[in-house]
Amino acid sequence: MANYLGYPFNPELFNYNWKNEKDPTLTALFESGAVVNNPEIAKLISNGSDLYTVPFYKTIGGTPDNYDGQNNISIDTPEGDTMTGVVYGRAHGWKEQDFVVDYNSGADPMRQITSQVSKFWQKNRQGILLRVLNGVFGVTGSGTTASWANHTTDISSDTLDVTPENKVGATTVGDAAQAAVGDASDIFALAVMHSRVAANTAGLQLLEYRKYTDPMGVERKLRLADMNGMLVVIDDGVPFTAATDSTAAKYTTYLLGLGALQYASAPVKVPSEIMRNATEAGGYDALITRVRETIHPNGFSFKKPTAGYTASPTDDQLGASANWEIKANPKNIPLARIISNG
Numbered sequence: 001m002a003n004y005l006g007y008p009f010n011p012e013l014f015n016y017n018w019k020n021e022k023d024p025t026l027t028a029l030f031e032s033g034a035v036v037n038n039p040e041i042a043k044l045i046s047n048g049s050d051l052y053t054v055p056f057y058k059t060i061g062g063t064p065d066n067y068d069g070q071n072n073i074s075i076d077t078p079e080g081d082t083m084t085g086v087v088y089g090r091a092h093g094w095k096e097q098d099f100v101v102d103y104n105s106g107a108d109p110m111r112q113i114t115s116q117v118s119k120f121w122q123k124n125r126q127g128i129l130l131r132v133l134n135g136v137f138g139v140t141g142s143g144t145t146a147s148w149a150n151h152t153t154d155i156s157s158d159t160l161d162v163t164p165e166n167k168v169g170a171t172t173v174g175d176a177a178q179a180a181v182g183d184a185s186d187i188f189a190l191a192v193m194h195s196r197v198a199a200n201t202a203g204l205q206l207l208e209y210r211k212y213t214d215p216m217g218v219e220r221k222l223r224l225a226d227m228n229g230m231l232v233v234i235d236d237g238v239p240f241t242a243a244t245d246s247t248a249a250k251y252t253t254y255l256l257g258l259g260a261l262q263y264a265s266a267p268v269k270v271p272s273e274i275m276r277n278a279t280e281a282g283g284y285d286a287l288i289t290r291v292r293e294t295i296h297p298n299g300f301s302f303k304k305p306t307a308g309y310t311a312s313p314t315d316d317q318l319g320a321s322a323n324w325e326i327k328a329n330p331k332n333i334p335l336a337r338i339i340s341n342g
Helices: 011-020 024-031 039-044 098-103 109-136 143-151 172-187 195-203
Strands: 035-037 051-057 080-086 088-097 152-154 188-193 208-213 219-227 230-234 250-257 261-266 272-277 284-297 300-302 324-326 335-340
Touching (some): 080 284, 109 335, 143 152, 143 335, 172 250, 188 195, 284 300
Parallel strands (some): 080 300, 152 335
Antiparallel strands (some): 051 080, 188 250, 300 324
């Protein structure tokens, strides 16, 4: 039997440790309120399938009537709609080759593999989240959808002539939030930015890094900071356009509000298992892992592609704007982005 950290592999123990290992970045996203673990969606996807539908009521409206004892009182009927989300499935495995252990005395590849599984899936989840954001911000349309353009603040220069006004400054984040949702701008709780943007804003003393003390008692900085009352997550996975001979580099900073992204995990029959191949390359043990989950941008619907779609969307399909549509009033969608040169 293959071992896990020196003991016979126990899937329940491994899955418990895997699912409960914390990552500062992922924890920050959930604790900020921007990503919400949604039990209603979890219930909807608990019985399988890929698509799920969440109903919602639109904001009531109408014009009050003159109450003078003569005019009739008009009555409106609340309207509702639905959002469609999608579950993605991912799987990956890693192997420990027998010969590596035999040839290198003391080598323990499986210990290294199992200790990094949680971090691997957390990084993958973060990458999918950023792809989803990139996809919904590319949605265009007329009517109500047209105001979605107000959720993008582009201060970048299209040339090499970059001034301080083309970079994130003291009022940029606040101005972008106000442009997106007006007087409801205080709903934004989180900013996700490139390390270059973070370095520039830190140089302007706009950013204050959070710190922690490691097991050796040394104080170290996290890739988490605070700015304008928002938690800042620093991640180079945000959209980035490299500089050319005629244009400066461009960076996208995302602002996320409370409940902007809904998350739920779907059941998997065998989340992890150890397999044994006794003949290939001298023999090896392999750890196989599987996940099914959803990250849904509140106020949008996922449209299943007409071609090239299987039972789970690819990363490219999740990031394609053509596969998303707006279902809610943009002013009620707590998402915004800033495009800058730093």
